Amino acid sequence: MRDIVTVDTGHERYDILVGPGLLADPAAWAGLPKAALAVVVSNTTVAPLYAQQVVQQLGTRYARVTQVTLPDGEAHKDWATMNLIFDHLLAEGADRKTVLFALGGGVVGDITGFAAACFMRGVPFVQLPTTLLAQVDSSVGGKTAVNHPLGKNMIGAFYQPRRVLCDLDTLATLPPREFSAGLAEVIKYGPIADMAFLDWIEAHLDALVAREPAALAHAVRRSCEIKAQVVGADEKEAGLRAILNFGHTFGHAIEAGLGFGEWLHGEAVGCGMVLAAALSARLGGVDEAFVRRLTALVRRAGLPVQPPALGAERWLSLMRMDKKSEAGEIRFVLLDAPGKASMRPAPDALVTDVLRAHGG
Ligand SMILES: NC(=O)c1ccc[n+]([C@@H]2O[C@H](COP(=O)([O-])OP(=O)(O)OC[C@H]3O[C@@H](n4cnc5c(N)ncnc54)[C@H](O)[C@@H]3O)[C@@H](O)[C@H]2O)c1
């Protein structure tokens, strides 16, 4: 049993397959780009778990299959790690048709996608996401990047994958903290786009945490549907796509401010959504009851709701680095109403007041 969600940007079109057993299902691999060489990019944690079945599938379709194993962790989402992929591709005689397969979470997916965008000015790549976060968000939509010490995802490209295979079975080995981090991006889709989905998440959170297959399948499929629709309408974030950044202006400041890897991306986004909702309430978009509702859900998902105490000036300078800022003005994704969001500036005094009220 599998679901298919299609991303259509107007000039590129690809399928996201969602279901159990996809990595081992030959049908899921049919029709991928032809090449002499396929390269599986993974990391030291995921490769021992899943690379073998991927290599086995690819071995029936490509003359040669090689592997690059990257160090694990957000702290390694950088230029030096991406260079390991280029070193491998050049040493193995890769050409313009070589296909890269990103096997892992969002870190592997973002680095591999960016490497694919750059190598020989662009080679095809396929996303094989193995975390909840990667299945509901990062593998879809073509945002690829590495971090810079001064800012999150600062160097990157929009570059779409040829296919996304969300094998739900891989989620069985995910540590609970990482699973919670993925729930943050699932929850995100409710306040910004679909309040019925938020109701569903609240009602099925226990089933999700227990990783019940039907609940997981629905959460991944619905998340991908919402993301595919937004990306299809605004691939390069001219406007609408920014709603997918709800909670991220605060969240990325936490990640960069504490040093990448201290808080997980999903943890920072969960807390960031609470702050962004509180800021929205101060500006009249939602009421305090909605902020309490979202805070309770984020907490129930096992995510932090109290930001680190970075100090007002540090918060503001970190958030000014955000890619949505223009001419030094920070722009937040705020809720105009439950289920509806847009990008706007907010007065610094109000932002620091919200941070202070939450202990930041
Ligand atoms: N491109 C986008 O649109 C987008 C969207 C959201 C997040 N992101 C990025 O994604 C990254 C976060 O991704 P993430 O949460 O997947 O983190 P991650 O890639 O670091 O993976 C989390 C941890 O789980 C391990 N892991 C992965 N799959 C596993 C499995 N099946 N079993 C056991 N362990 C497994 C990984 O090795 C890692 O230690 C951040 O860098 C974030 O900026 C990008």
Ligand SMILES: O=C(O)C(=O)C[C@@H](O)[C@H](O)[C@H](O)COP(=O)(O)O
């Ligand atoms: O796909 C998008 O657009 C998003 O904003 C999804 C986010 O969850 C993701 O963390 C993304 O990488 C953030 O993008 P950035 O442009 O703020 O770096």
Ligand SMILES: [Zn+2]
């Ligand atoms: Zn995110």
